[in-house]
Amino acid sequence: TKSAPNMELMKTGQFCAGLFSADQRWTRAKVIDIKDSEPKIELLFVDYGDVERVLSKDIRWLSEKTAAAPAQCIKCSLHGIQPLETELQWGSASAEAFAKIIKDVPLIAVTRTHYDDTCDVDLCLVSDPAISISDKLIQQGVVRSLFPVESGLAESKEEEEEGSEEEAYYSCS
Known part of the structure; x- marks a missing residue:
């Protein structure tokens, strides 16, 4: 979607797109930590393995098809x-x-x-x-x-x- 998700609906483990700081590109991610006291959400960029905290305004929901694609990074x-x-x-x-x-x-x-x-x-x-x-x-x-x-x-x-x-x-x- 084109608008940021409602923070109250966001849960750990959900897939989304996050704006990756290194290249300012929208990248598939998984929510790994949400703190009510912080404006940023911790995301794992599933195709690259990077983890960073991202502002909620820089997060979007993914279509079910895109979210279901296998991760491209392996721990x-x-x-x-x-x-x-x-x-x-x-x-x-x-x-x-x-x-x-x-x-x-x-x-x-x-x-x-x-x-x-x-x-x-x-x-x-x-x-x-x-x-x-x-x-x-x-x-x-x-x-x-x-x-x-x-x-x-x-x-x-x-x-x-x-x-x-x-x-x-x-x-x-």
């Missing part, structure tokens, strides 16, 4: 790595190193496991599937291994059958 975690022992969460050094490695580079994602709403994936370069992003981060000393990490894509026949390979393109802004 993932890198397989076999964890923050350094000195960090409880991912630090800026590991995030910056990851962004630098994958910036505008085509990747292959191989799903190792799936838990709750998250895929545990190995990321490798399309140009050289033997290069594991997790291995590169470990070598740079910005993360640590959960266990000895195999290089590249699935190496055993069993792992090849379990993993599902998807070509992924990531860009960091």
